[in-house]
Amino acid sequence: MTAYKDLMAVERATQALAQVAGRLGWDQETMMPCGAADQRAEETGALAAVLHTRRCDPRRGDLLAAAEVGGPDEVARAQLRHIRRDFDRATRVPEDLAVALARLTSRAQGQWAAARAADDPAAFAPVLAEVVRLKREEAAALARGGDLYEALLDDYEPGMTVARLDAMFAEMRPRLVALRARALAADWPTLDAHFDEQAQLRLARELARRFGYDFARGRIDMAVHPFSSGSGDDVRITTRVNESDPFNCLYSTIHETGHACYEQGIEPAYRLTPLGQGVSMGVHESQSRIYENQLGRGRAFCGWLYGRMREAFGDFGIAGEETFYRAVNRVHRGHIRTEADEVQYNLHIMLRYDLERALIAGDLVTGDLEAAWNDRFAADFGYPVDRASNGALQDVHWSVGLFGYFPTYSLGNVYAGCLYRAMQGAVQGLEGQLAQGDLSGATAWLRDGVQCHGGLYEPGEVIARACGQAAGAEPLLVYLEEKFGALMP
Amino acid sequence: MTAYKDLMAVERATQALAQVAGRLGWDQETMMPCGAADQRAEETGALAAVLHTRRCDPRRGDLLAAAEVGGPDEVARAQLRHIRRDFDRATRVPEDLAVALARLTSRAQGQWAAARAADDPAAFAPVLAEVVRLKREEAAALARGGDLYEALLDDYEPGMTVARLDAMFAEMRPRLVALRARALAADWPTLDAHFDEQAQLRLARELARRFGYDFARGRIDMAVHPFSSGSGDDVRITTRVNESDPFNCLYSTIHETGHACYEQGIEPAYRLTPLGQGVSMGVHESQSRIYENQLGRGRAFCGWLYGRMREAFGDFGIAGEETFYRAVNRVHRGHIRTEADEVQYNLHIMLRYDLERALIAGDLVTGDLEAAWNDRFAADFGYPVDRASNGALQDVHWSVGLFGYFPTYSLGNVYAGCLYRAMQGAVQGLEGQLAQGDLSGATAWLRDGVQCHGGLYEPGEVIARACGQAAGAEPLLVYLEEKFGALMP
Secondary structure, three states, X not given: OHHHHHHHHHHHHHHHHHHXXXXXXXXXXXXXXXXXXXXXXXXXXXXXXXXXXXXXXXXXXXXXXXXXXXXOOHHHHHHHHHHHHHHHXXXXXXXXXXXXXXXXXXXXXXXXXXXXXXXXXXXXXXXXXXXXXXXXXXXHHHXXXXXXXXXXXXXXXXXXXXHHHHHHHHHHHHHHHHHHHHHHHOOOOOOOOOOOHHHHHHHHHHHHHHOOOOHHHOOEEEOOOOOEEOOOOXXXXXXXXXXXXXXXXXXXXXXXXXXXXXXXXXXXXXXXOOOOOOOOHHHHHHXXXXXXHHHOOOHHHHHHHHHHHHHHHOOOOOOOHHXXXXXXXXXXXXXXXXXXXXXXXXXXXXXXXXXXXXXXXOOOOHHHHHHHHHHHHXXXXXXXXXXXXXXXXXXXXXXXXXXXXXXXXXXXXXXXXXXXXXXXXXXXXXXXXXXXXXXXXHHHHHHHHOHHHOOOOOHHHHHHHHHOOOOOOHHHHHHHHHHHHXXXX | OXXXXXXXXXXXXXXXXHHHHHHHHHHHHHOOOHXXXXXXXXXXXXXXXXXXXXXXXXXXXXXXHHHHOOOOXXXXXXXHXXXXXXXXXXXXXXXXXXXXXXXXXXXXXXXXXXXXXXXXXXXXXXXXXXXXXXXXXXXXXXXXXXXXXXHHHOOOOOOOOHHHHHHHHHHHHHXXXXXXXHHHHOOOXXXXXXXXXXXXXXXXXXXXXXOOOOHHHOOEEEOOOOOEEOOOOOOEEEEOOOOOOHHHHHHHHHHHHHHHHHHHHOOHHHOOOOOOOOOOHHHHHHHHHHHHHHHOOOHHHHHHHHHHHHHHHOOOOOOOHHHHHHHHOOOOOOOOHHHOOHHHHHHHHHHHHHXXXXXXXXXXXXXXXXXXXXXXXXXXXXXXXXXXXXXOOOOOHHHHOOOOOOHHHHHHHHHHHHHHHHHHHHOOOHHHHHHOOOOXXXXXXXXXXXXXXXXXXXXXXXXXXXXXXXXXXXXHHHHHHHHHHHHOO
């Protein structure tokens, strides 16, 4: 056990440094003076280099190999599994490729932002081609003869396969396209009032608290793009405010609260160890999505929220809970993934999944990306893309090398569908609680079934344990069809 | 030159990591959730260990030795001098002693805070004795047969000697005791009004801007104890607000602006190199003090500030500039160093200097510290200490191992006196500018004469170059005697 203890001491320091890097990122998005950007890039780079050196350290490999031959218990086995995956991942990619990718994606992100601002996909295509080329090299180093895309996917959703994703999306796509067509033909109420910024922020803080966010171990600040950051006892969230659309602030706060509660809910003994973070992007997104959608946009909670918003903002022109519920769940034409409703969101993901698979496979060149995007969009959404910034240039992900990340958003929705079905069977009086703005039963069930485990179980296993069966798309699809079927008169 | 270039690349990354550590400290005092303290201690410790390893790295020593045999130019010589001092300092202290000191002082700080809250010096004496013991060991490792205290002083004011401090304080003490006695016998006006928090903060921001603070490379937040943090393009300051005493917020802001402008004013080419920070604590304090006192509390600027405060707060019960000027410079009984007026401040420092020298020399045991403090205080200040939290327990410094730091506060005042005399001769129309609230002439002279050089010259040399002669206490003493003589009718 000495090797294991020594290894864990090293890992603990590495995890602590990774938390520092995360805090630096938080600072950059919320607090950093505008003139500090260049210096910050050097600071971030220096810390990233320290972390990279630690991840690849041969002594880490030696300790790991020695620890693996002991007779570890369940927790130790899980710790070693995470460390092994991380060490192999870090050491399989040649140092010069890792450096080249870091440099290139830093530059590509700037070029993407400029191309998006100018609506000029041709300006971005060459640098994106270079990113794809290096990501293919990286994938080849990781895949060792296996599927390139799957090797990248494994960074974000360990154990997931392209075969399972293909089957899942094949099941989802026709039913969501059909539901989308019906929903867009219906009429939906909209808000048309002014919602004071400070009143929105006060309500956002109250919602975060009601959904279980512990402010003693976190804080809320403003950022251009809302995010959650940090693990253990320092998990921070951000939000933004639009004074004509309070749902932007309130539901992004609930979404980030879901991410943050996952981190805050992990078994305290795992803090600053490999088990001390959410186990995958998909499971993380399942928590943010079930907080935001199944709970936050459900009929019962919307009834309570309507009354609470009338107290906070006065009469805002929506007469009655039912109309409010329809306004919250309004389905509408829109090109931007992050603003999509529950019906259309996964169509965005499938589009990106198929295109990024083709890019990594070498079946699509970046010069043809915009046309491929626009064709697919028209087919699935039923209306055209009007400009590249609303199409192939809308997301930052590819510019920074995030290939294989998009499907985890849909996996999060699928997991949330499974968890919600199980929660409805397990939590007594759930609807009555939600109608009172009381999330304690729902969030306690999620904490005990999912959040507390951190990285102890693999992503698929933690969902299956919580739900009593393997995850699949059916519960989500039934939920969406029933919910939106009832919303369309 | 290859060794020099390689060395500087290593140093640059180390400096960047040191900036990250500084930002983490800033976050802890301004933003960190209360429940994150334990985790933060691990994060801070992990980063400190990385920095320590880099400082002591034998490869650093090899590169340094190789670079020193080249024919470096003035800037390179100065860089190498700083790196040599830092490397020798880091490697002379045995690793286990460094670790023991870090652990002990972390614990001692908590025990000091508890003892201060309970006004119980006996509870703190044993742990302080242990700190003194380890600091003596550390000093012995650094001093290599020389004076123990001087070896510690060298961390904060390189090149300064106890002989010069002794002579300086011997010159200052009788004249300041005499001036203190006269000043305490006089009547001074006080403020008695309510000063709105937000109006104070708006004015504080305006003052920072007028004194030259660049908000594009910094920001102001609230903290329990005001401080300045960071170098280069990210230099942040903090302040605090007392609604019955606006001078607390306004003058602490001007003080921290002085520190911050020093960092912001350093030659940009030195950013993230050993030359890219203020050269010593004493020179740093000279900038904060001349901004705060000679400029900010001078008659001309007070005239302008009086008008500006009337605009900000309305009539606050002070009739006329002259009365306002006397209120700003009020001399009053008080036990707390950080709240002391210009006349008594240095008496606080001399008291601590003599006591900490005796502790490090082994001539005073911590059990006798309180009595020694109280005797000396009564002798120099003319009124007794009422309780330990107002006496030997008031400052955090000794609990965290800062021995040799206190005299740099007085050196800052002495340097400020020298600089102000030289500035008066060099800046045309200075008084007229200050009377208009225009600090641009004064701060440009300081930037060009002192701030821009960063660590290029040794502390004594940078002051001597700016002033045209070596620093001494006489200009400060004459300034104080003239200023306060004129203020006492």
